[in-house]
Amino acid sequence: MYTVVAADVAKLRNITGAGMMDCKKALVEAEGDFDKAIEILRKKGQKVAANRADRESHEGAVIAKVNEDRTLGGIIALNCETDFVAKNDAFVELAHELAEQAMMYASKDEFLASDFHGMTVADKLIEQTGVIGEKIEIGTFERIEGPFLGAYIHAGNKIAAIASLSANVEGAADAAHAVAMQIAAMNPIALDETQVSQETIDRELDIERELLTKEGKPANIIENILKGKMQRFYKDNTLVHQQFIKDHNISVADYVKSINSDLKVVGFVRTSLA
Known part of the structure; x- marks a missing residue:
């Protein structure tokens, strides 16, 4: 009959990361066979995984x-x-x-x-x-x-x-x-602006157009205002045009150019x- 040896428990724990008692039980059940003990622990994992399959892992x-x-x-x-x-x-x-x-x-x-x-x-x-x-x-x-x-x-x-x-x-x-x-x-x-999806552009334009209309802006100038709004949107939301977080006086593109002009x-x- 297999007698549990502390060194064997430590070895199995090192291989699998399982707790001391789980390793001890697995070795006893496997009668000291490491491969069998690892398989026992793996099957335990499968059972736990099945029981927790519907749990959130955020x-x-x-x-x-x-x-x-x-x-x-x-x-x-x-x-x-x-x-x-x-x-x-x-x-x-x-x-x-x-x-x-x-x-x-x-x-x-x-x-x-x-x-x-x-x-x-x-x-x-x-x-x-x-x-x-x-x-x-x-x-x-x-x-x-x-x-x-x-x-x-x-x-x-x-x-x-x-x-x-x-x-x-x-x-x-x-x-x-x-x-x-x-x-x-x-x-x-x-x-950059060339990689913004058309769906995103259309959504932003619709939001801004509706706001400008509610503000009473004349229809003939709304489109010109929208151009400026979208330039601001690209500056805030596209990487190369964003203000560099370590120096708000320059853009990310400008920062990278300061390292090497190309x-x-x-x-x-x-x-x-x-």
């Missing part, structure tokens, strides 16, 4: 990563049910590790099916649901490629962003980080829990 950690040459990046939201779990060091560490792997895959489905320490990412999430006792899942999945990327994760891991610059020049690393911080803070809807912002992604 908390979690949003993590952004870029590769070594800064040409590939990604953001994931590892969601859970409570802020208590979201702040747990082991949970945040798992989110970072998963984000590092996520950027290598073109889609969320490919990422979930990929190998993660001998099991799929999807199975790892089920396992951790059993370990933690809360619904754990991948929420948002974003991936970006570009000439030169910089990432920013806001304190508390609730917002993350990646900025893409046009070239790897002197000062680009600091600039990309600063622009990513801008994206996280100001939540632009598009890179440097431009060419793309971005942003994710938040809210």
